[in-house]
Every structure is written in structure tokens, then in C-alpha cells.
Amino acid sequence: MKTIRTRFMVLLSALFVVSAVYAGKPMVKVEGGWVREAPPGAMALAAYGKVINVSGKVLQLTGVECDEFGMGMIHETVVKDGMSSMHHHTGMMLTRGGKVEFKPGGMHIMLMKPKRKLKAGDEVVIRLQFMGGHEQAVTFPVEKK
Amino acid sequence: MNTLSGKILLAAVALLALLLGLWVGWEKPVSEPPLMQDRFMTLFPHAKPLVPFTLERAGGGTFTAESLKGKIDIVFFGYTACPDVCPTTLQMLSQAYAQLRKQGKEKDIRIVFVSVDPGRDRTDRLKTYVEYFDKDFVGVTGDADQIAALAKQLGAAYEVLDKQRNAAGDYPVNHTGALFVVNSNAAYIAVMTPPFEAGALASRFALLKQLEGKVR
Numbered sequence: 001m002k003t004i005r006t007r008f009m010v011l012l013s014a015l016f017v018v019s020a021v022y023a024g025k026p027m028v029k030v031e032g033g034w035v036r037e038a039p040p041g042a043m044a045l046a047a048y049g050k051v052i053n054v055s056g057k058v059l060q061l062t063g064v065e066c067d068e069f070g071m072g073m074i075h076e077t078v079v080k081d082g083m084s085s086m087h088h089h090t091g092m093m094l095t096r097g098g099k100v101e102f103k104p105g106g107m108h109i110m111l112m113k114p115k116r117k118l119k120a121g122d123e124v125v126i127r128l129q130f131m132g133g134h135e136q137a138v139t140f141p142v143e144k145k
Numbered sequence: 146m147n148t149l150s151g152k153i154l155l156a157a158v159a160l161l162a163l164l165l166g167l168w169v170g171w172e173k174p175v176s177e178p179p180l181m182q183d184r185f186m187t188l189f190p191h192a193k194p195l196v197p198f199t200l201e202r203a204g205g206g207t208f209t210a211e212s213l214k215g216k217i218d219i220v221f222f223g224y225t226a227c228p229d230v231c232p233t234t235l236q237m238l239s240q241a242y243a244q245l246r247k248q249g250k251e252k253d254i255r256i257v258f259v260s261v262d263p264g265r266d267r268t269d270r271l272k273t274y275v276e277y278f279d280k281d282f283v284g285v286t287g288d289a290d291q292i293a294a295l296a297k298q299l300g301a302a303y304e305v306l307d308k309q310r311n312a313a314g315d316y317p318v319n320h321t322g323a324l325f326v327v328n329s330n331a332a333y334i335a336v337m338t339p340p341f342e343a344g345a346l347a348s349r350f351a352l353l354k355q356l357e358g359k360v361r
Binding site: 036039040041042043044045046070071075077079081082083084085086104105108110111112113144145 | 225226227228229230232233235236265270273274277278302303304313315317319320321322323338339340
């Protein structure tokens, strides 16, 4: 009986370790990430950077969250007939090794309702959310550029 | 006979050369000078004087067609709640303007940010917002008709979708990302279309100053 219990505990521990490693494994790598320093009174900011899928499987980026902001969304500035408008993306497919570049005037992580004024030199942690309930926290430096 | 053939041949060649020369050298009478166009700036053949309009200057006072005189104005339409296009463009303008300042040429140019979103920007916030990018930048707004009175003259498109207000009270605003150039006589002379780059903007600003007075 004791042996069975020990074996069960070992198995449970092993499962815990495996799942912990899996959870700790980065799903994406973010290169050149940054958040624009907030102009006074700005109610929305944008985060930029290149998000690369390193998970070895297809990922669906479904949303973003950040404790520093009331709301986060994946947006794209779309220019049609010379007029810029915002398009809200609710799911972005990232193939294995695939990437999406968030850059000024294009795709961006829109962060609304800032809870404090962010200055160059600060850092914000943005949680990238993926289909299946997975998420990964990524630190973005605040820059004025 | 041979001599005659030779002369005919010579005459034919001469005629052909003349026709070819006329064809190559012929220029159709030009009634309109051509547009001067580069990668992102289109300079119009004729300056279009602006008719009177009245807007509110952020921080107090009015901003009229008269206010546009004396400097080359770079007019940009946007709103302070804009997360991407407006801060990106204003930051680029700020860098270009800083380059002019280093050369002592910033007084030739004035950057004017017209908020098309008076519902949120008809406050002191507009002044602090534009001055964050540069203390010399000017913020203006007004009611819908006042904004339209300037925007229509420049062909600046925008739409404030305040009927699409979400639970938090936010609403989208679509707007042109172009920069409109008004000369020191308050006449519309050029348009610049994105994507922009600070160095290229600074060089166009310097070029506009050099052309001042030469384009009518």
C-alpha cells in the first residue's frame, strides 16, 4: 500500500514538474519591443515589437492584458482612400516559427485607460493571451521615440 | 542618274532627320506647369489661397487664416486619444523640427495640429498634448462646422464616429494621415502623404522655404 502511494506521489510530482516546465516554456519571443511614452492626457498608447512563435506549434494570439491599463486590444491601423482607421483583431494565427510585427502605422498592441503616467525608462508587463487559455508575460520598455 | 538618286536619297535622309528632330524636340504647349512630385510630397502648380475660417487656439484665442501667414504651416488633423497614427506623426514632426532648430531654421516652419475631436479635445489637454512634442507646436480645434471650414479647403478627410460609443464612452475617429502645407501667404501649396521619416521631412521643410515666393 505504501509502495503504491509512493509511486503515485512520484508520478504526481513528475507530472507537476512536466507541466511546470511546459508552462514555463516561452511560446513566443518578442524582439525590439517598446511602448510609446504617454503624451500628457493620452488615453491610449501603443506597444510595438516583433512577436515570433517559438512554441513549435501553431498559435492563435487572441488578446492582450496589462495591469497598468484598463484595457488592451490588438489593433491595426488600416489606410483606405487616404483615411486611417482602426481594425480590431480578435485572433491572429502564428504558424510555427511565424511572426507578426507590431509597428507604428500598422499592427499595434493598443493599451487604453492608463492607470498611471508612463515615462521613458519605465517598464510594463504585457500578457499575451493565446487560444487554449495560455498566456505569456512579456516586459516592454517605455521609450520616447 | 546616280548623282540624281544620291541627291534624292540625301534629301530624303535630311527630311527624315528634320521630321525626327521636330518629333523629338516638339513640346506641346503647356497651359499648366506639371506637378512637382517626389516620394511623399506633391507640390501643386498653383497656390490656392485659403478663404477665411475661425478656429479656437488651444490655450486661448482664435486661429484664423490670418494666423497662417508669416510662416510655412504644416497642418495635421488628428485627435489626442489616437494611439498610433497621431503620436507617431507628431513624434516624427518633433524630430524633424528639432533638426531645423539645430540649423536655426525652425522659425520658418509652424506645426499646427487640428483636433477633429472637440468632444474630447476642447480643453486645456490639447495644449499640453501638442506642446509635449514641441513647445512651439500649435493645437487648434473648434466646433464641427469650424473644423470643416478649414478641412474642406485642404481636402482633409475625417469622421468622428461618436455614435459608436462603447460602454467606457470611447469612440473611434478616422482621419487622414496626410500633412497639408500652407505657405506664408496662407495659400495651400502642397500635401505630404505617409509613411514619413524625420530626416526626409526636415529636408522637405527646408526645400519649401527655398521655394517660397517661386511657386504661384
